[in-house]
Amino acid sequence: MDASLPAHMRPDRSFQGLILALQRYWADYGCVILQPYDMEVGAGTFHPGTTLRALGPRPWNAAYVQPSRRPKDGRYGENPNRLQHYYQFQVILKPSPPNLQELYLKSLAAIGIDSAIHDIRFVEDDWESPTLGAWGLGWECWCDGMEVSQFTYFQQVAGVECAPVAGELTYGLERLACYLQGVDRIMDLNFNGREGAEKVSYRDVFFQAEQEYSRHNFEHADTAMLFEQFKMAEAACKKYLDAGWQKNSESGKREVHLMALPAYDQCIKASHVFNLLDARGVISVTERQSYIFRVRELAKACGEAWVHTEAGGAA
């Protein structure tokens, strides 16, 4: 950890200090520091900076915070560890560098986790996202028995083989901060690192939001509208995908895609709407599978389109 940091910026005293320290560390490594994607997503992986940029041959190193929404995990702010809205810090490095594990361990050192007194472990955890048509192998990273990050070598994303493979690191920021700050409830985290009257806690920022969104997610979200929105997003995604394909005038073969990103936005939208419907309990077990399948089909079609764009590596 940088000893010159003022007290309110130290990752063990300040939630935002933790975020800034991680950003600084990965910026120093050479990552593009992106901002959160401006749509509701369930995890940092959904950010097109990961999902789409993981595909194709071009190198890509990026890091960003992503607010993540899991409507079902809401507990009206009452559960010490569960929230319907939380932050992930996401790092994506393509191709995965040979020293990725070392880089990760140094990032832990940068936020004050010293491997001379902490027991850091890489425990098998294969990652799979059925909605994204993605899977990879890697670990949960444990610090003294607590899972603090997810470490994955992407093998396939949006139904497309990763070539080359990207390495993905996901830090669960609230949990990590609880550990660093020594508090047992997320709401008790010191957000801004100040003390006394200047102190802003996680509760000050998010407690009301957790209560309101829990009410919304479980009790009031307009299901008729959401069902409609799902269909609309699905249809729009397909429509934009169709419109984006540029075909060879002679062979009629699809050559280039010009609208992969807007189409993918609709896929993200459908995924979040599905999560809301799921939280409202209006989707049965069998229907659930078919919704997941429908989102996956959109994700796969977007992946296919992306690899025919310039950033996706189409010549």
Add this chain to the structure above:
Amino acid sequence: MPDLLLELFSEEIPARMQAKAADDLRRLATDKLVAEGLVYEGAKAFATPRRLALTVHGIPARQPDLKTERRGPKVGAPDAAVQGFLKATGLNSLDEAKIQRDPKGDFYIGLIEKPGRAAIDVLAEILPVIIRTFPWPKSMRWGARSGKPGSLSWVRPLHAITATFGLETEEPDVVKFEVDGIEAGQTTYGHRFLAPSAISVRRFEDYEAKLLDAKVVLDPERRKDAILTDAKQLAFAQGFDLVEDQNLLDEVSGLVEWPVVLMGSFEQEFLKTPDEVIRATIRNNQKCFVVRDPKTGKLANKFILVANIEAIDGGKTIIGGNERVIRARLSDAKFFYEADLKTRLEDRLPKFEQIVFHEKLGTQAERIKRIERLAAEIAPLVGADVARAKRATHLAKADLLTEVVGEFPEVQGLMGKYYALAQGEDASVAAACEEHYKPQGPADRVPTDPVSVAVALADKIDTLVGFWAIDEKPTGSKDPYALRRAALGVIRLIAENALRLSLMKAAASALAGLSVKPADAQKLPNDLLAFFADRLKVQLREQGARHDLVDAVFALGGQDDLLMIVRRVEALGKFLESDDGKNLLAGTKRASNILSIEEKKDKRAFDGAPDAALYSLEEEKALAKAIGEVKAEASAAVAKEDFAAAMRALAKLRSPVDAFFEKVRVNDDDAKVRENRLKLLNEIRSATRAVADFSKIQD
């Protein structure tokens, strides 16, 4: 003779894959060596989280030379043939060939000598192939090279390969090869945190010793021993016993290269949660051991963790961190448990109406109703109180909807028992909530409480009949609904509790309760019975008993009382071990053989009663008399279910049968006499059928 040292150094290998990977590495390498004519003295393989290592000692330095002779053309053959021969053998001229004379003439013989290659060159060829084709259950690509086709797949990124070969007394050579840009060498690395520097190794002995200096215990068995010894000692020092757990030990030993065992504690108040829940929480989520207080037999508020480092603060931070996580987990578990206790089991049931058991077999609620009805029918047959059996079935699945079981599926049933007791249910009803899942396998305990037995049978029979009705039977190695286990469970429940139950009736009743109506509903109970016969055979075979006797009993037809089948098989087995039994079996088979030959010849069956007036010899008359008596006696004994007595009766047939075959010529010249004697033979066959179909018994 020289030795091989191979190490494959990678990022963390999943614990559950390590043992098999070490074994595969040894097997693949030694098989290939032997196939190359390099017979070694010994081999051993090891795994840690970050490396697979193999030592093979006593490999010959060279392959043996191979000498083969090749027969060529006749002396004086056309030049084309001679040139072909020279080319194939590599000879410069015919002067180098021998001439051999045989009856067809003189032939050229070429002697081909293939000199053995140096073992190190062979290894350089074999090892990369093994690495490239290694049978990991799941493997992955990584890094810049993964952009190109044909890049290496390994369980996690592979970083270094050590491969040396040489004599103990000399500096060994590096086996030169390269896999996907990784050159084999003699450099490895120590513990990730405690001694991460590069280490140069020569051969296995210094490799293992240097790793130990670098805080890596190579041998998993040594790591396990160390963990177990230290864990026991730590527990003992505090007056506790370690709750041993082999699976957990195997797993944690695969998560550390330098095991350091530490003890932590949690608040006493968590001990109000059932021990099994605490243990599941600590073990599944945290991979830690629990300890027991020997005075009470209950868990103590301590846990044992296995760290991978010797921390400079003596482990204080590590223990503190683990305690925090365990506290949070236990408080979740306690919260779940207490929340569960607030809802009565029966109040959870409506939710089952929304949960599909199987799309063709309806919801869980429908299934519970079916089992309830069946359990009520079975209860009187097994001595259980009908009301209790119904109540138990009603509640038995409800714990599936509790928070604790949602979190820890392995405590299903057990939690049902706890919650049933907590809401004041009868002890038998509560026990059945747990025991109706039993027996889970051949080694599991079979419940004896009649209520548990009734529910367990109803549950399993409903499952079997249901999946039979929708034609989802097990095939080959596929048995996704564990139907074989269910059938074996039924067999053991019946046999070990000495229950009388008609399987056909039970199956027909279960079938009537189903809403799906299979096309061949008539055949179903019989099909299912054949499946039970198969399971019974498998079970008997595993116990070392004769499974062919099961066929002999089932072949009688109409046998659906498992207990009687088992008893009959047992009695038959004993009888066939006696001299009387063996001889009677031989006699019966002889009769059957003669009959089948003659039946084929005459194209007719020789059934029907023989005519006493046609007997001319004493032995015929004696046999006819004996058959009459034995038939009556054996049938009476079978009716009384005294199979031993039935066998004793059969034993009386032995001497008249033997005497008959000794003195009587069956194929008499008089057609009438012949026919009558064949009918008498048929009578032997039918007399033995009182007990079993002897023709199905193997010699």
